[in-house]
Amino acid sequence: MRVLVVDDEPPARRRLTALLGHHPDVTVAGSCGTADEAVRAIAASRPDAVFLDVAMPGADGFAVLDELADPPAVVFVTAHTGYATRAFDVAAVDYLVKPYHRERLAMALDRLRVHLRHRRPAVGRIAVGTGGRTRLLDPEEVDYLRADGNYVRVYVGTASYPVRATLTGLLSTLDRNAFLRVHRSLAVRLDRVRDVQTLRHGELALRLRDGAVLISGRAYRDEVRRALGLPL
Structure with a gap:
């Protein structure tokens, strides 16, 4: 599993990175010391999990x-015990209180492994309602997805179909190598993108093969460029 280490204290980052290095199936994708750095690093490297300090x-x-929009699995690592309830309210996988031992870290990693094995449902077709019938869309048919209140509109050419779901939830059932979130409310099938234009404020205009144009969010710019093989 690929993990990111976030802690405002450099010695703590180094110690945790060293301890994680004793686990052959764990790769530390990076480390950072502030919340802003963490948001950028998670968007750029898309780790499976993040070891995240609370108080920074x-x-x-x-x-x-x-x-x-789609956070990785989280293990909170903190010197404070008072945040535990809130941590589990946001579905943290574990909560490590400093100073912890190697054995306790190993337990957290075991919980992460189990969580990651069960987190992503099997990739399947998308059931959409069409005039009293249910149509089963293969993911290969879909051009892009747009959040629309309590629904996601699934676009296939000029047609679109509402699905009662969140964008995050629907994306979790699809191949993450095929679909990329480009905005808080938009995801696109990567092989549909035909050209890209950089706009004035850093957003990207993605033109699809059917002529539709999607505007990415600035926060997603580097991730979109990386996914499409464009220079950063």
């Missing part, structure tokens, strides 16, 4: 999760 200067660890 400026925004705290919970603010990091608030900024992410």
Whole structure:
């Protein structure tokens, strides 16, 4: 599993990175010391999990999760015990209180492994209602997805179909190598993108093969460029 280490204290980052290095199936994708750095690093490297400090200067660890449309699995690592209830309210996989031992970290990693095995449902077709019937769309048919209140509109050429779901939830059932979130309310099938234009304020205009144009969010710019093989 690929993990990111977030802690405002450099010695703590180094110690945790060293301890994680004793687990052959764990790769530390990076480390950072502030909430802003963490948001950017998670968007750029898309780790499977993040070991996240709670109390940091400026925004705290919970603010990091608030900024992410599709956060990775989280293990909070903190010297404070008072945040445990809130941590599990945001579906943290585990909560490590410093100073912890190697054995306790190993337990957290075991919980992460189990969580990651069960997190992503099997990729399947998308059931959409069409005039009293249910049509089963293969993911290969879909051009893009747009959040629309309590629904997601699934676009196939000029047609669109509402599905009662969240964009995050629907994306979790699809191949993450085929679909990419480009905005808080938009995801596109990557092989549909035909050309890309950089706009004045840093957004990207993605023109699809059927002529539709999607505007990415600035926060997603680097991730979109990386996914499409464009220079950063």
